[in-house]
Amino acid sequence: xxxxxxxxxxYGGIHxxxxxxxxxxxxxxISLIGANGAGKSTTxxxxxxxxxxxxxxxxxxxxDITRMQTRDIVREGVVLCPEGRRVFPDxxxxxxxxxxxxxxxxxxxxxxxxxxxxxxxxxxLERKWQLAGTLSGGEQQMLAxxxxxxxxxxxxxxxxxxxxxxxxxxxxIFEIIKEINQSGVNILLIEQNAKAALEISHYGYVVETGxxxxxxxxxxxxxNDQVRKAYLGE
Amino acid sequence: xxxxxxxxxLNKSTKLILTLLLVLACIxxxxxxxxxxxxxxxxxxxxxxxxxxxxxxVSMNLVNGFTxxxxxxxxxxxxxxxxxxxxxxxxxxxxxxxxxxxxxxxxIAGFVLPFGVALLxxxxxxALFAALIGAPILKLKSDYLAIAxxxxxxxxxxxxxNEQMWPITNGSLGLKSIPGFxxxxxxxxxSAAGITLMVLLINSSYGRxxxxxxxxxxxxxxxxxxxxxxxxxSFVVSAFFAGIGGGLLATHLTAIxxxxxxxxxxxxxxxxxxxGGLGSVTGTVISAFMISFGKEYLRFFDAAxxxxxxxxxxxxPGLRMVIFSLLLMAVVLFWRRGLMGRKEFSWxxxxxxxRKWPWRFKKxxxxxxxxxxxxxxxxxxxxxxxxxxxxxxxxxxRKADKTADREKKKEVKADAx
Numbered sequence: 001x002x003x004x005x006x007x008x009x010x011y012g013g014i015h016x017x018x019x020x021x022x023x024x025x026x027x028x029x030i031s032l033i034g035a036n037g038a039g040k041s042t043t044x045x046x047x048x049x050x051x052x053x054x055x056x057x058x059x060x061x062x063x064d065i066t067r068m069q070t071r072d073i074v075r076e077g078v079v080l081c082p083e084g085r086r087v088f089p090d091x092x093x094x095x096x097x098x099x100x101x102x103x104x105x106x107x108x109x110x111x112x113x114x115x116x117x118x119x120x121x122x123x124x125l126e127r128k129w130q131l132a133g134t135l136s137g138g139e140q141q142m143l144a145x146x147x148x149x150x151x152x153x154x155x156x157x158x159x160x161x162x163x164x165x166x167x168x169x170x171x172x173i174f175e176i177i178k179e180i181n182q183s184g185v186n187i188l189l190i191e192q193n194a195k196a197a198l199e200i201s202h203y204g205y206v207v208e209t210g211x212x213x214x215x216x217x218x219x220x221x222x223x224n225d226q227v228r229k230a231y232l233g234e
Numbered sequence: 235x236x237x238x239x240x241x242x243x244l245n246k247s248t249k250l251i252l253t254l255l256l257v258l259a260c261i262x263x264x265x266x267x268x269x270x271x272x273x274x275x276x277x278x279x280x281x282x283x284x285x286x287x288x289x290x291x292v293s294m295n296l297v298n299g300f301t302x303x304x305x306x307x308x309x310x311x312x313x314x315x316x317x318x319x320x321x322x323x324x325x326x327x328x329x330x331x332x333x334x335x336x337x338x339x340x341x342i343a344g345f346v347l348p349f350g351v352a353l354l355x356x357x358x359x360x361a362l363f364a365a366l367i368g369a370p371i372l373k374l375k376s377d378y379l380a381i382a383x384x385x386x387x388x389x390x391x392x393x394x395x396n397e398q399m400w401p402i403t404n405g406s407l408g409l410k411s412i413p414g415f416x417x418x419x420x421x422x423x424x425s426a427a428g429i430t431l432m433v434l435l436i437n438s439s440y441g442r443x444x445x446x447x448x449x450x451x452x453x454x455x456x457x458x459x460x461x462x463x464x465x466x467x468s469f470v471v472s473a474f475f476a477g478i479g480g481g482l483l484a485t486h487l488t489a490i491x492x493x494x495x496x497x498x499x500x501x502x503x504x505x506x507x508x509x510g511g512l513g514s515v516t517g518t519v520i521s522a523f524m525i526s527f528g529k530e531y532l533r534f535f536d537a538a539x540x541x542x543x544x545x546x547x548x549x550x551p552g553l554r555m556v557i558f559s560l561l562l563m564a565v566v567l568f569w570r571r572g573l574m575g576r577k578e579f580s581w582x583x584x585x586x587x588x589r590k591w592p593w594r595f596k597k598x599x600x601x602x603x604x605x606x607x608x609x610x611x612x613x614x615x616x617x618x619x620x621x622x623x624x625x626x627x628x629x630x631x632r633k634a635d636k637t638a639d640r641e642k643k644k645e646v647k648a649d650a651x
Contacts, residue, residue: 048456050452050455050456070455070456070458071458071459071460074456074457075458079456079457079458080456082452086452087450088446088449089449090449090513091442091446095445098442099442099446102439102443103457103458151457151458
């Protein structure tokens with residue numbers, strides 16, 4: 001589905017990504033784990049064309065999206081749920097969700113998806129007319145995921161969905177990520193919380209200083225000594 | 235006694251009737267002012283200024299408050315609109331008198347447009363300039379954009395005053411004999427129509443996109459919003475209405491020159507939108523009226539004042555602007571989001587405000603506040619004894635809280651599983 005080949009990024013003089021290649025096959029949850037500054041978020045931003053890439057190729061569903069505008073990439077069916085929630089605080093929850101469906105014109109299917117998002121997160125329906133800025137961290141994360149889903153993506157990319165949330169809510173969010181995947185959306189997950197991410201992933205990649213150092217099925221990585229030492233603190 | 239006040243909503247037809255009544259009241263008020271039944275011609279002038287500034291203020295708020303683009307070029311767009319109206323509405327036989335130093339260019343000498351057409355042309359010309367300069371400068375962020383737009387507005391002023399432009403703009407001599415308003419209805423209706431159009435834009439899906447860009451550009455871009463297109467749209471629409479406002483101002487003043495469109499004008503508009511609330515249309519209108527009336531009725535600060543023969547030294551021309559600056563600082567410090575913040579006037583808000591009133595009043599009458607104060611005083615008098623008792627009860631309370639918490643956690647866990 002999504003294929004990244006030899007991705008290079010420079011921030012000024014810093015070579016942030018040094019040839020990252022990865023695959024997101026159909027129907028799977030793929031996670032990208034690594035420490036702070038390893039280049040996880042940079043990878044996602046580069047896929048969305050939010051930052052320019054020096055070299056490399058990104059294709060989605062057979063289309064080359066390397067040099068496309070962000071909005072065209074969203075139209076192709078890739079969406080990013082950015083790090084740190086980033087909901088629109090002074091818009092209501094309903095308006096935030098509408099913004100997610102910004103590029104879509106078909107009102108009926110938008111209404112259907114809105115209902116689906118409210119079914120996934122009943123909390124949001126209760127607070128439909130509340131300003132997003134007044135929500136708790138966990139609720140904002142739910143809204144951010146819901147908003148991303150409103151663009152009807154084929155691939156949902158999530159940047160640190162567990163950031164700053166209580167363990168019980170993290171568990172809840174990961175359950176929902178699984179549920180979203182089962183409904184047919186591919187997921188590329190970026191996490192520092194390696195254990196939680198690998199537990200639900202079909203396949204995982206480990207990034208270190210801009211390169212992929214390890215990959216394998218999620219369950220296998222969980223038992224890998226190197227990973228256990230570096231990321232699981234065991 | 236209800237602990238938490240519950241907001242109630244009025245039904246739709248009531249709101250519609252109230253809105254219609256308000257509109258009717260405005261029309262009647264305008265009519266009475268126009269016919270001189272209430273107020274003087276001085277009041278009429280201030281109202282005219284206030285409605286024109288409302289229009290320009292809302293246009294500036296559209297860019298600054300709703301789209302989050304820090305633009306300070308409003309005075310330049312106003313100048314374009316004002317000069318367009320000025321040049322094309324001065325009657326032909328008055329033109330020789332206006333352009334007395336250098337005659338008016340032959341091409342436009344006999345060319346007079348009706349007020350409406352000239353006004354529209356001024357708006358469109360301002361919008362065209364906005365579209366042209368928007369393409370390069372809207373890629374800039376915050377303060378850099380402010381500097382670029384400010385520079386643009388100064389360029390417009392310099393061009394108007396330029397020697398080569400004299401046959402068209404009459405340079406630094408300015409324009410006079412511009413036919414003024416014959417009725418108050420013209421500026422009121424034009425401003426109302428302009429503001430209504432902008433409100434419709436703000437409430438459309440474009441408006442939602444503007445707000446999304448204001449709140450978080452990256453997130454908005456990730457949603458597939460075309461940042462440039464929306465910023466440009468908001469910038470151009472804003473310039474259009476600033477041009478219209480400038481045209482109205484020219485007609486109101488009947489004499490203009492390029493010095494009237496200095497940065498000070500933009501600064502005044504900034505004061506209006508910050509005071510009213512960045513991102514509030516009704517706030518802008520309210521504060522435009524407040525500032526316009528305030529500016530006139532605070533004139534005594536500019537005149538020399540004396541107490542018992544002793545002349546107060548600080549009362550001199552210019553003090554009024556100092557007061558304004560202080561006002562702006564005070565608003566920014568204590569009332570960060572202005573009068574209305576990002577809220578709009580709503581009948582529900584008014585209704586709930588008054589519903590709360592009698593309740594507050596009753597509470598006051600019952601003397602709840604008084605008894606509270608009494609107990610406090612007593613406790614201070616009794617000293618430590620009460621304090622320790624209070625802390626004991628607090629401790630007990632905390633214990634109870636903890637057990638409740640634990641129970642809650644258990645419940646949540648059970649739910650999760």
